[in-house]
Amino acid sequence: MELWPGAWTVLLLLLLLLLPTLWFCAPSAKYFFKMAFYNGWILFLAVLAIPVCAVRGRNVENMKILRLMLLHLKYLYGIRVEVRGTHHFPASQPYVVVSNHQSSLDLLGMMEVLPGRCVPIAKRELLWAGSAGLACWLAGVIFIDRKRTGDAISVMSEVAQTLLTQDVRVWVFPEGTRNHNGSMLPFKRGAFHLAVQA
Ligand SMILES: CCCCCCCCCCCCCCCC(=O)SCCNC(=O)CCNC(=O)[C@H](O)C(C)(C)COP(=O)(O)OP(=O)(O)OC[C@H]1O[C@@H](n2cnc3c(N)ncnc32)[C@H](O)[C@@H]1OP(=O)(O)O
Numbered sequence: 001m002e003l004w005p006g007a008w009t010v011l012l013l014l015l016l017l018l019l020p021t022l023w024f025c026a027p028s029a030k031y032f033f034k035m036a037f038y039n040g041w042i043l044f045l046a047v048l049a050i051p052v053c054a055v056r057g058r059n060v061e062n063m064k065i066l067r068l069m070l071l072h073l074k075y076l077y078g079i080r081v082e083v084r085g086t087h088h089f090p091a092s093q094p095y096v097v098v099s100n101h102q103s104s105l106d107l108l109g110m111m112e113v114l115p116g117r118c119v120p121i122a123k124r125e126l127l128w129a130g131s132a133g134l135a136c137w138l139a140g141v142i143f144i145d146r147k148r149t150g151d152a153i154s155v156m157s158e159v160a161q162t163l164l165t166q167d168v169r170v171w172v173f174p175e176g177t178r179n180h181n182g183s184m185l186p187f188k189r190g191a192f193h194l195a196v197q198a
């Protein structure tokens with residue numbers, strides 16, 4: 001189908017008008033744009049982080065680089081963070097941090113308080129999230145296949161050994177998935193086995 005000359009300009013103008021209209025009039029569209037930017041920006045930051053992290057190879061120390069690169073996000077989103085009780089994190093020794101999981105924005109809270117040499121356990125699917133997956137891998141994020149309990153358990157048993165031998169801490173979302181409705185899902189047991197084994 002042939003469009004008349006200038007049709008693309010008109011279409012582009014309409015689109016440019018539509019975007020601010022949606023932003024101001026449709027809260028769900030505004031939410032969608034914000035989340036799309038959040039993910040896109042993280043993918044972009046990960047592209048920058050990859051060569052820096054690659055110098056050390058897969059190493060939990062790289063998590064510091066990701067953390068520093070993500071800390072500014074709260075300002076972009078006007079989020080005020082209040083942190084209390086960080087003195088409860090022991091200065092040195094292995095431990096398991098457990099936290100609730102409502103949304104991918106939890107990443108911001110996690111980065112705010114993430115102790116040194118601490119890596120999260122993440123679903124295996126995140127490994128395939130483009131540049132973000134590779135950045136996570138380089139930072140030592142532990143990936144588990146939630147559908148294969150046996151495999152996940154053996155990964156976590158190896159993690160327990162690493163905790164002991166390499167002075168590493170682990171961050172687990174014991175609900176095992178995001179839960180938006182304000183309540184807590186029943187906890188999966190892996191985090192607690194991990195803590196006992198370590
Ligand atoms: C600048 C650029 C930035 C780029 C970007 C950066 C981002 C950098 C941060 C990324 C941040 C990502 C954050 C992602 C966040 C998630 O991806 S959350 C999803 C992944 N996390 C989890 O799933 C939590 C951990 N899950 C578990 O621990 C689960 O227990 C398991 C191991 C997966 C098994 O789950 P399940 O089979 O559904 O259920 P469950 O009832 O818990 O266990 C079954 C049986 O196995 C036993 N079992 C479980 N675990 C164990 C164990 N370890 N040892 C022995 N027995 C066990 C249980 O006791 C149970 O047996 P019984 O007691 O019934 O006899």
Ligand SMILES: CCCCCCCC/C=C\CCCCCCCC(=O)OC[C@@H](O)COP(=O)(O)O
Nearest residue numbers: 039042043103104107128129130132176177178
């Ligand atoms: C070329 C491939 C492009 C793939 C694009 C993927 C888009 C993703 C972009 C950026 C990734 C941002 C990293 C956010 C880290 C937060 C991870 C997260 O919160 O995962 C959810 C997981 O805890 C539970 O998952 P489910 O609630 O069970 O589901």
